[in-house]
Amino acid sequence: MPTTWDALYMGRIATNIDTTEGNNLAENRNATSVLGTYGNGGNRGGLTQPLYDSVATITTQDNVTPSTSLTANNTGGAFDFFQADRNGDGTPENYNFDGLFSYNATLNYFDGTTSNSVVLVAQMTNGDMYLVPPSSAAAENPALTAKAISSVRLTSAESDQTFNLSRDRQVPEFACFAAGTLIETPEGTVPVEALAVGDLVTTADGGPRSIRWVGSARIDLTRASHLRPVRISSGALGPDQPSRDLVVSPQHRILIRSAIAQRMFGTTEVLVAAKQLLQIDGIDTADDMADVTYVHFMFDAHQLVCSNGAMTESLFTGPQAMKSVGAEARREILELFPEIEATPAEPARPLVKGRKGRRLAERHAANGRVLVS
Template identity: 60%
Template sequence: MPLRWEALYLGNISTDIDSIEGNSVGGVFVSENASSPSVLGTYGAGGDRGGLTTPIYENQHSVTTVNRFGSTATLSANNNGNLFEFFQTDRNGDGTAENYNFDGLFRYQVTLTYFDGTTADTTVLIAQMDNGDMWLVPPFSAGLPDPTLTAKAISNVTLNSAVTNQLFDLSRDRQVIAFACFAEGTMIQTPDGAVHVQDLAVGDTVQTHDNGAQAIRWIGRATVDLEQAPHMQPIRIAAGALGAGSPSADLIVSPQHRILVRSAIAQRMFGASEVLVAAKQLLELDGIELAEIGDSVSYVHFMCAEHQLVTANGALTESLFTGPEAMSSVGPAARQEILELFPELAEVETAPVRPLVKGRHGRKLAARHQANGRDLLS
């Protein structure tokens, strides 16, 4: 019974959709403002509702539902003497989960606008909190999946009409889905601003942490069947999980993808304040977990002339490093292509941009940060 799942934050509105608690018609609870013009409209960057300045796909959060009275299977839409049930999530990215009082669940016919400008019409459930926050929640666990929610990264959600003015309690047991956000959503910093990783090409430049603008010399894309290769299950790093507001939005990477750690603990353990650690070694930390995204995942790798630190969704991470593990993971055709571009790699081992912390040492580093309550960037 999944009581924790992914939801999309749509922004905040001043209109209370269910303004009169307990209002009913014929024994059915109803909402007074489900069809209000101040509720209907477009949410997400450039939209006229919600106030977000970023696309919806950058506002995905893990939500835990907390039940305080009544049926443990639901969150009640009618609060009992101001005793609200709530969503628990780190929406502001400060590393600490906040409580948001659940006020009601509503069904809307919507148009989803994807990152590439294409659209899809569907019916979704929207939860509103008592402060006006709006959330698109996944379907009930026993219901049919909605492929429009995972087809591509969602930039905007337009509420066209209320399917009904009925007010619903929220079933806590919901589908655990991952809204597309890696191949179509991860933002890589370039000299001209952040660019979707799937839009990068050989010859484009990325902004590196140490050496300014550097050209991409090789780029590779691969779709992995996770049933055939479960060891390639991606890792989700929640917004703010690294500390210092990093990443700025949830970041999904392959298990071996290395993340920058900067801390006094790293200095004491390895003699260097900045080290690179594979994401899979950091799973003990809060906010870093296996990403449940379905049966397959698309990965994008890119390589500069030298190993570099680049910024992905606001987090410092690595470009492709041509060490033995990376070279064995890209496949024979990609290895041949890389060696044609960089023939010296066949004879000379390339140097990493920061010390690489491997295996149990990486896990021990994570454990010490967790035990001491220290961020990886501190």
């Protein structure tokens, strides 16, 4: 259950949307001081930067009555809260949750295009506003992941209610290789962007396997910095691992093989997202890149492949990954693999997420141990 996920910080307003605790009415839902444009110098929230530069990692904490939701009606003086590192000091702060609201909105993208959509907005008691993803049980909102969002204009309340917030929410990111990555095949290494459906790729567990689907996207990182890749320098994982610098998306999982993994998780081999390994020398955010072309491919099953000499994952068709690839790609994948909807995908190795992944990296760094041994 993902109770830690990313949201877009919209800024802070002085108006409390839910003024009366104990009922479900959002009294100020359509106040003129609430409706308006947030982000990119808009007239609400006070943010000069675009929303895609205001991504906040939220950990939800149920402080009132332990449950799967944060409570909007805080009549007892205690609050459920968001944890987020808003001041950038590395330590998350607590922000008391006041309510979740549904709005008709216009999303303004980095390229000047727009999309009208119903969005969910969470407000804290200090006035902080967050554009939050749908709950894991709800249908996805493709407008949130179609392109990088510069600003959002709240036009009217879609509902007059104040809602509790389900802690289990969608995590809209995807994992993929950067163009130029060399993938091991039976015919030798091939640039990932040159691979096509039907090509054979060497896998760790099943030998040569045929690619069933390929997708790609070019990202302007000056407009979508939250998608900035991670560069794994040659040898950062272990001797000759990778054999040359490897650039992947933040969510792309890397194989870790070590005694520390065995002690922590009961198995020597686990998969960890690249963004959780930034404590390791030689693994850094690629701040020098202005743009990147991401490529992802999949087989009949989740596989480990050799990329620039390091073992990493193919596209995993778990629920969150399927929500993040976009509606068109998802339709194509489901046409090829209709069983995905009925049968959960099995990962090639255990997936270590969030804080556990960061803790794994921290222990390797503190003990001077390589990630692949």
